[in-house]
Amino acid sequence: MKDMILKVRNLKVHFPVKGEILPRVVGHVKAVDDVSFRIGYGETLGLVGESGCGKTTTGRAMIRLIKAQAGQVLFEGKDILQLGKQDLNAVRKNIQMIFQDPFAALNPRMSIGDAIEEVLYIHNYGSKQARRKRAAELIETVELNRAYLSRYPHELSGGQRQRIVLARALAVDPKLIICDEPVSALDVSIQAQTVNLLEDLQKHFNIAYLFISHDLSVVKHLSKRIAVMYLGKIVETADSEELFAHPSHPYTRALLDSVPSIDPDMKKERVLLEGDMPSMTEQGQGCRFHSRCPNVMERCYHEEPQTIDVGGGHAVDCHLYAVE
Ligand code: SF4
Numbered sequence: 001m002k003d004m005i006l007k008v009r010n011l012k013v014h015f016p017v018k019g020e021i022l023p024r025v026v027g028h029v030k031a032v033d034d035v036s037f038r039i040g041y042g043e044t045l046g047l048v049g050e051s052g053c054g055k056t057t058t059g060r061a062m063i064r065l066i067k068a069q070a071g072q073v074l075f076e077g078k079d080i081l082q083l084g085k086q087d088l089n090a091v092r093k094n095i096q097m098i099f100q101d102p103f104a105a106l107n108p109r110m111s112i113g114d115a116i117e118e119v120l121y122i123h124n125y126g127s128k129q130a131r132r133k134r135a136a137e138l139i140e141t142v143e144l145n146r147a148y149l150s151r152y153p154h155e156l157s158g159g160q161r162q163r164i165v166l167a168r169a170l171a172v173d174p175k176l177i178i179c180d181e182p183v184s185a186l187d188v189s190i191q192a193q194t195v196n197l198l199e200d201l202q203k204h205f206n207i208a209y210l211f212i213s214h215d216l217s218v219v220k221h222l223s224k225r226i227a228v229m230y231l232g233k234i235v236e237t238a239d240s241e242e243l244f245a246h247p248s249h250p251y252t253r254a255l256l257d258s259v260p261s262i263d264p265d266m267k268k269e270r271v272l273l274e275g276d277m278p279s280m281t282e283q284g285q286g287c288r289f290h291s292r293c294p295n296v297m298e299r300c301y302h303e304e305p306q307t308i309d310v311g312g313g314h315a316v317d318c319h320l321y322a323v324e
Helices: 055-062 085-094 112-122 128-141 146-150 158-170 188-205 216-222 240-245 250-257 264-268
Strands: 004-018 025-040 044-048 070-075 095-098 176-180 208-213 225-230 233-239 307-309 315-317
Touching: 004 055, 004 208, 025 044, 025 055, 025 070, 025 208, 025 233, 044 055, 044 216, 055 095, 055 176, 055 208, 085 095, 095 158, 112 128, 112 146, 112 158, 128 146, 128 158, 158 188, 188 208, 188 216, 208 216, 216 225, 216 240, 225 240, 225 250, 233 240, 233 250
Parallel strands: 044 208, 044 225, 095 176, 176 208
Antiparallel strands: 004 025, 004 070, 225 233, 233 315, 307 315
């Protein structure tokens, strides 16, 4: 097994809910509830789930863009949640985050060359001439022509802008990049190119990725392991091939069935995910998937399932696998 660059243990992010009449706290939304996972050096973990399941909050809490209430985020053995300002800044240089909307991440009044050089300047990289040379190298690293350095964000396509965001992230030689839905706003053909580029960069620079997406088919290509998240909790984790061959949690099976297939035999057995994900404030007792689960049983309504190891590093939170 590869050495781990990141270990997240029992991470919790709970937001207070205020009463409608009096502004006092009447409850908590458990946006991230006891989430644990690990990522090896140069490895990708896919974190998958529907919009609003807590996967973005997990990524943001890891680098303290959102405050976590409990847990550990161990990056090369140091708990990010406990670091002082100076150590936190040093760690943040090693962990970059890219988002769904590259346009929002770029200053529309700044040329692409200046946008890349800005990151180098912030991190005290050499002279102006050295920064210009490095910006030209970085734009070629993300497979764009140097001519783009003099252009502005509005002159680029969505895919090209995402490459510039990636070039800025690479400027500080990160060891881990949190990719939050980085391709979901792009056309399908551009998605594939961007995922291939991420894969090439990983091989070349040994970067680890936490790849957050609502789309299992996008995550499959890049991820060694996949964690499936539902209503603030990871409900299934397995190696990518194992997860696609033997999806065990009813939610994972429904997510997989929502991926279009050209195989006519597959269509007969599809389990469709009905209804929307309940609000996090509606979480009651029992399994948080029970209101949508085709396999729901009596105990699912009042007993929360524990994590069960079904073998080969495949773990699932579901009463279907409980051995009495
Ligand atoms: Fe469905 Fe019950 Fe398993 Fe939850 S514990 S996923 S409700 S079978």
